[in-house]
Amino acid sequence: MVTRLTFAGAIARVFMWTFLLCLVVVVVYPLTWMVLNGFKTNAELFGNPFALPLQWGWENYAAAWNQGVSNYLTTSILVTVTSTIATVFISAWAAYGLARVEIPFSRAWATVILGGLMLAPTVALVPLVKMFQGMGLYNTFWALLILYTAFRIPFTTFLIRAYMIDLPREVDEAAEVDGASRWTAFWRIILPMCKPIIISVVILHILFAWNEYLFAMVFTSGTDVQTLPVGLTSLMSKHGTDYPVVFAGMVIAALPVVILFFACQRYFVKGLADGIGK
Amino acid sequence: MLLTQQSELLDRVPAVQTAGARPPGRSTRRAARRLLGLGWILPAVVVLAVFVYLPLAQNLGFSTLEWDIYSGTQEFIGAENYQRLMADPIFWSSLWNNVLYAVVSLVFQVFGAIVLAAVIESIRHDRWRRGLRAIYFVPSAVSLTVAGLLFYFIYEPNLGLLNHALDAVGLGAWAQPWLGQESTAMMAIIAMSQWQGFGYSTLLFAVAIQRIPSELYEAAAIDGIGAVRRFFTITLPLVREMTGLMIIVTISGAFQVFNEVMVMTSGGPNNSTQVLGTWLYRNGFVRNDFGYAAAIATVIFVITLAIALVQLWINRRRRVEW
Numbered sequence: 001m002v003t004r005l006t007f008a009g010a011i012a013r014v015f016m017w018t019f020l021l022c023l024v025v026v027v028v029y030p031l032t033w034m035v036l037n038g039f040k041t042n043a044e045l046f047g048n049p050f051a052l053p054l055q056w057g058w059e060n061y062a063a064a065w066n067q068g069v070s071n072y073l074t075t076s077i078l079v080t081v082t083s084t085i086a087t088v089f090i091s092a093w094a095a096y097g098l099a100r101v102e103i104p105f106s107r108a109w110a111t112v113i114l115g116g117l118m119l120a121p122t123v124a125l126v127p128l129v130k131m132f133q134g135m136g137l138y139n140t141f142w143a144l145l146i147l148y149t150a151f152r153i154p155f156t157t158f159l160i161r162a163y164m165i166d167l168p169r170e171v172d173e174a175a176e177v178d179g180a181s182r183w184t185a186f187w188r189i190i191l192p193m194c195k196p197i198i199i200s201v202v203i204l205h206i207l208f209a210w211n212e213y214l215f216a217m218v219f220t221s222g223t224d225v226q227t228l229p230v231g232l233t234s235l236m237s238k239h240g241t242d243y244p245v246v247f248a249g250m251v252i253a254a255l256p257v258v259i260l261f262f263a264c265q266r267y268f269v270k271g272l273a274d275g276i277g278k
Numbered sequence: 279m280l281l282t283q284q285s286e287l288l289d290r291v292p293a294v295q296t297a298g299a300r301p302p303g304r305s306t307r308r309a310a311r312r313l314l315g316l317g318w319i320l321p322a323v324v325v326l327a328v329f330v331y332l333p334l335a336q337n338l339g340f341s342t343l344e345w346d347i348y349s350g351t352q353e354f355i356g357a358e359n360y361q362r363l364m365a366d367p368i369f370w371s372s373l374w375n376n377v378l379y380a381v382v383s384l385v386f387q388v389f390g391a392i393v394l395a396a397v398i399e400s401i402r403h404d405r406w407r408r409g410l411r412a413i414y415f416v417p418s419a420v421s422l423t424v425a426g427l428l429f430y431f432i433y434e435p436n437l438g439l440l441n442h443a444l445d446a447v448g449l450g451a452w453a454q455p456w457l458g459q460e461s462t463a464m465m466a467i468i469a470m471s472q473w474q475g476f477g478y479s480t481l482l483f484a485v486a487i488q489r490i491p492s493e494l495y496e497a498a499a500i501d502g503i504g505a506v507r508r509f510f511t512i513t514l515p516l517v518r519e520m521t522g523l524m525i526i527v528t529i530s531g532a533f534q535v536f537n538e539v540m541v542m543t544s545g546g547p548n549n550s551t552q553v554l555g556t557w558l559y560r561n562g563f564v565r566n567d568f569g570y571a572a573a574i575a576t577v578i579f580v581i582t583l584a585i586a587l588v589q590l591w592i593n594r595r596r597r598v599e600w
Contacts, residue, residue: 016397020397023414024410024414026473027416027473027477029439030439031417033428033432034424034428037431046436049437050446093322094322096318097315097318098319101315102311102312102315103318104312104313109316109323112326113323116330118582119330119579120582122554122575123334123579123582124330124333124334124337124575125558125559125562125571125575126337126558126572127334127336130568131329131333150330151329154330157322182315207419213537213541214537217540218559218563229422236427243431243437246427250424250427257421258419261416269411269481269485272482276523276527
């Protein structure tokens, strides 16, 4: 009996590991293929897709870089950094106002700000295009900065607010005893105490802004203002048959977030868990 | 303490101080202080009002217009755009594709992910657990655009991995232009999306499972309860909250699909992979039929809002329960 049980257990274990490792192959192999294809020539690519590249050169990466990827990368970094800063500050202020300051109609304001969580960006697309064309912001860096900030404020505020509510009341009172103004209390005491959730929202925003496609595609068209996701698709249509260059561009686009993930995995996982609402 | 507070208030709001004829009483000071607090939320409220709520309201208005982009004329036509929508077979097939997306994602990215997370968390070696979670997550760190382009090439009939792999294992007869024919294109896109997203939800469920006290599992193991029963009696009930959340997030996301379809097929072949988002885009920005696009947007709005309200309702009920 005991031996049969362990035998069944062993079988189950073998199945489990086979499955898990197959899944690893399914995940890793396509990604490896992508990286390898960035080193191949077009002829090799159309030859045997399983073959390794004959020569390991960086020509395709250099070509991708020179054919717009350097611009896309710059824009992506710029948009990601600025919209992260704007979103986190505006949201932290709002969260502070909602969670720790006495304001008139507090609940109504909370509904207004957090209610934005329920709205899909697609829904506002047509009027936003008209609006940005009217303001002369269409096809500019500012369009993406504004949209990435506006549409992420509800979510970011929601997370920071939930964290601030749990901070002890005495913190504010102590600040008042010390004669600190609200402004000082926020910067010197409350915000530093919120560091864990700030790290989470920063990671979530980077992940969002770096990969966002809908707004980037609709609101930008020139090489100098396109971000990586849209730039890659233009690279694809421009150099339709020079696929290895496209693969090289994909690797360049994917690498920063993958590195960020492996470099600060612990924060990353915590950030994602916070994002989904514990 | 009160003194410092007051003097500071006077410093910062001279308008209030000079406004009243009599020295402001404690209650007016307090009201002023409360008003001043609005400054904290002002930037967020202004940005949201202008760039989120205003366009949302405008969209409803636009959906009642016949909008000629070339002459710039706008004509009120009432519910005509919605009537056209109801009679538009591609609108219905788009909606169906969104539903299909939601169903498949629920199977793989919610229920599949719970099982996978439970299996991973049952591994004894911490290094393997962490390693597997991280590897499965990588496709989610790679953006949907990159993943979509990658699978565009994998499905590609000539150089694609998939057909060559089928060939290599003797299933060459199954090889086909996955994205190029109506019968397989939508499923091919959905499959890519599962590949890209399952690691994300697995990671989140793993975090939820880690929060379950290990004593529960130990006690169950001592009682001779098998792994499968432990999963159904301990894991599943205790990650219920995360499951509920993931179901909502997954369904809501499925109705906002845009990126991967745009990158892989742009809605083709023959509109077979159109979803609401891409159909909106095509009507609004390719055909310049803004009124009609706005009507599609309203449908997306109603669906996603309904899903969000269900979530709110569930949250509230749960709070009462506890």
